[in-house]
Amino acid sequence: MSYENNTKLLNDPDFKVVYRDFEERLIEKIQKYTISNAKDLYPRLKTKHYLAHGSYGLCPDVLLNCYREWSLDIEADPAVFYYRVLYPYLIRSIRVLADFINTKPTNVFLVPNVEIGIASVLQNYSGRVCCFDLSYQAVVNQLEKFDLVKIPLPALGKEAILDTLREFLQNNTVKLGIFEHTTSPTGIVMPIKEIIEICKSFGVDTLIDGAHGIGMISLDFQELKPDYYTSNFHKWMSSPRGCAFLYVDPKHTVRPLISSWGYKLGPWNEFIWQGTNDYSAYLAIPLCIKLFKQLNYIERNNSLARWTGNILSRAWNTKTLTNDYASMVTLTLPKNLKADFDLHDALYDRGIQVPVFVFRNVRMMRVSIHVYNNKNDVVVLGRTVLELYGYPSDYPGYSALLEAKL
Ligand SMILES: Cc1ncc(COP(=O)(O)O)c(C=O)c1O
Numbered sequence: 001m002s003y004e005n006n007t008k009l010l011n012d013p014d015f016k017v018v019y020r021d022f023e024e025r026l027i028e029k030i031q032k033y034t035i036s037n038a039k040d041l042y043p044r045l046k047t048k049h050y051l052a053h054g055s056y057g058l059c060p061d062v063l064l065n066c067y068r069e070w071s072l073d074i075e076a077d078p079a080v081f082y083y084r085v086l087y088p089y090l091i092r093s094i095r096v097l098a099d100f101i102n103t104k105p106t107n108v109f110l111v112p113n114v115e116i117g118i119a120s121v122l123q124n125y126s127g128r129v130c131c132f133d134l135s136y137q138a139v140v141n142q143l144e145k146f147d148l149v150k151i152p153l154p155a156l157g158k159e160a161i162l163d164t165l166r167e168f169l170q171n172n173t174v175k176l177g178i179f180e181h182t183t184s185p186t187g188i189v190m191p192i193k194e195i196i197e198i199c200k201s202f203g204v205d206t207l208i209d210g211a212h213g214i215g216m217i218s219l220d221f222q223e224l225k226p227d228y229y230t231s232n233f234h235k236w237m238s239s240p241r242g243c244a245f246l247y248v249d250p251k252h253t254v255r256p257l258i259s260s261w262g263y264k265l266g267p268w269n270e271f272i273w274q275g276t277n278d279y280s281a282y283l284a285i286p287l288c289i290k291l292f293k294q295l296n297y298i299e300r301n302n303s304l305a306r307w308t309g310n311i312l313s314r315a316w317n318t319k320t321l322t323n324d325y326a327s328m329v330t331l332t333l334p335k336n337l338k339a340d341f342d343l344h345d346a347l348y349d350r351g352i353q354v355p356v357f358v359f360r361n362v363r364m365m366r367v368s369i370h371v372y373n374n375k376n377d378v379v380v381l382g383r384t385v386l387e388l389y390g391y392p393s394d395y396p397g398y399s400a401l402l403e404a405k406l
Pocket residue numbers: 054055113114115116136138139180182183184209211212232
C-alpha cells in the first residue's frame with residue numbers, strides 16, 4: 001500500500017470495515033453506556049459544572065484510549081506502520097464517515113481542523129468574497145486578503161437573514177460566500193440549506209464553516225448540497241483533537257495546503273499524506289461514530305439546551321439571543337445589583353465553567369449542553385448567577401429554578 005493507489009481502495013465495492021483487537025475491546029466497553037450514565041465516560045473532568053463544550057470539546061477516555069493505542073502501534077515498527085497500515089485504515093475512516101454523512105468517500109478529505117479546511121478551499125479563490133458580520137474572527141482574518149464584504153445582519157431571525165442575503169446578492173457580485181452553520185460565540189443555527197440555495201441561484205459558491213456542525217446537527221450531504229463544508233470532529237463528536245473533515249462537491253477541485261508525495265495524483269492522493277505526522281485522531285473516527293450511535297445524543301442535547309434557554313431566561317427575566325439554536329444557547333444576563341466584577345472567573349471559582357462575553361455591546365453567556373450535562377448543572381448556574389449578582393433569597397427566579405428541576 002502507498003499513497004499512489006488509494007483511490008482504488010476508496011471505491012472498492014468489497015471494502016469491509018475491520019476492527020483491530022484493541023478497538024473490539026473498546027467497542028465492548030462502550031456497550032454499557034447510555035445517556036443516563038454517559039458522564040462516566042469522562043472521568044478526567046474536574047470542573048463540576050462544565051457548560052463550555054462548544055469551546056474546545058471534551059474527549060471521553062474511551063476515545064482517548066483508541067487514539068493512544070494507534071499512536072503506540074506506530075512504535076511497533078514505524079516503517080511498517082506508515083507504508084502498510086496507515087493508508088487502508090485512513091480510508092476506512094473516510095468510508096465510515098462518508099456513510100455517516102451520506103456522501104461518497106471521494107467527496108471527503110480529512111484535515112486537522114476547520115481553519116485548515118477553510119484555508120485549503122480559499123487557495124482556489126481570488127476576488128470578491130462575502131460573509132455575515134457575525135462570522136468567527138479567526139476565519140474572517142483568513143478572508144482579509146480577499147476583497148471581503150461583511151454583510152450586516154441587524155436582525156437575527158431566519159427570514160430576516162435570508163432577506164438580507166437575497167438583497168445583498170441582488171446588488172453585489174461575489175464568487176464565494178463563507179457562512180457558519182452554527183455561529184460562535186452566539187450559537188445561532190443559521191438557515192444553511194436556504195442560504196446554499198439562494199447562493200446557487202445567484203451563481204455564488206458556498207463554503208460552510210461547520211465548526212459546530214457534525215454531532216450537534218444531523219448532516220446529510222445529498223440533501224444539503226453545499227460547494228464546500230468543513231466540520232470539526234473534536235467539538236460535538238467529542239473526538240481527540242486534530243480531527244476534522246472537508247466535504248467538496250465533485251464539480252470542484254481542492255488541493256491541500258502541502259504539495260507532498262501525492263502531488264498531481266488527484267486531490268485524494270494529495271490530501272491523504274501531509275507529511276510525517278501522528279494521524280491517530282483520524283484513525284479513531286470509526287469508534288467515535290460508533291459511540292455517537294450508541295448514545296444517539298443530538299435530540300437529547302438540543303432539547304436540554306432548549307429547556308436551559310427557557311428556564312434561565314425565566315429565572316433571570318432575560319432573553320435568549322435567538323430561537324434558532326441547537327446544543328448551545330446564548331442568553332442576556334440579569335442586571336448586576338452589585339459592583340462590577342468578572343462573572344466568568346467568579347463562576348469558575350464556584351465550579352462552573354461557561355463563557356461570558358460581549359456581543360453587540362451586551363454582556364451575554366453561552367451555555368453548551370453535551371451528554372455529560374444535566375438539569376442540575378443548569379439550575380446551579382442559574383442560582384449562582386442570581387446570588388453573585390446580589391438578588392435576595394425571596395427573588396422569584398430562585399423558586400422558578402427549583403420548580404423547574406422537579
Ligand atoms: C464558528 C467557528 N469557526 C471556526 C472555528 C475554528 O475551529 P478550529 O480552531 O478547530 O480550526 C471555530 C472554533 O471554535 C468556530 O467556533
